[in-house]
Amino acid sequence: MQPFLEITVNGQRREVRADARLCDLLSELGLDGAAVAVERNRKLVRRSDHGVTALERGDEIEVVTLVGGG
Amino acid sequence: MGAGTPVPVHEADAPLDVGGISLGSRLLVGTGKYASFEETRAALEISGCECVTVAVRRVNLDAAKGPSLLEFIDRKRCHILPNTAGCFDAQSAIRTAELARAILDTPLIKLEVLGDPKTLLPDPVGTLEATRELVRQGFQVFVYCSDDPRMCVRLAELGAASVMPAGSPIGSGQGILNPNALRIVLELVHVPVIVDAGVGTASDVAFAMELGAAGVLLNTAIAGAREPLRMAAAMRDACRAGRQAFLAGRIPRRLYANASSPLEGTIAPGGGPAA
Structure with a gap:
């Protein structure tokens, strides 16, 4: 098992x-x-x-918050 | 959530009950495009609004952590209505609504499913699809839509908490382009109709309220004004004035004049000594 795995967070x-x-x-x-x-x-x-959510190779993660909007 | 000032009997009004919340002000205000969070907070307070909209966006992972917009919204006074702005298909809008609910623990959602970035006009098919699903999931759905009366009726039938026809395109400042369509919507739709988008100045708000809209939602008209805080006050007053005029009942339009002063008892006409 590799010590690291690659995922995507907010497109990065x-x-x-x-x-x-x-x-x-x-x-x-x-x-x-x-x-x-x-x-x-x-x-x-x-x-x-x-x-309890384990991350897996290739996961695409989105982390969002609230910003000003109409 | 209303303020403590007593209202004279002849100005009394019921709160706007919509989507399980009760609003003392019929003006709903967006939080976008202000120069700073301080200005946002001041404009919201001056506007007297009790419901504000916010958007859901990716956290900027590269930027230093600054203060959050939420710290500048008085949640004792204001309900927060998150939106799905920027979504161009039903599925993104549904996911955005779920994310907003996870952050705020609120069933309120302002649904926008947009057609294209240039017009920002609502996509009717996607809007219907997303409304159906979000209602099924127990959201209180405030639906941004066109002023097409049939579309508004269908959204209300699907269980929308409020239908929110655009007066004109978002941020365009063109005001209420089709008051006759809005009149028909107001007659046919039996959930609160909140005019959303297109407001340019105070008279647009007053006009929408005079037509019988339950409320008006705006953002750019305040945030983009030369003096946003002064405009926030103007919008507050226009919303109240329009609502009071609607409740009071305007006089019918007539082609010819109708004197306000008595026509009897005027002095003898003409000038110079009597013959």
């Missing part, structure tokens, strides 16, 4: 530890506890599942 390629979970990624991005929501492969991952 990124390497994470092979045993990383979604909460680890958010923590690495400095976003734990922030007002964000996350999709993994176009499916919403509920906040309560961030700690």
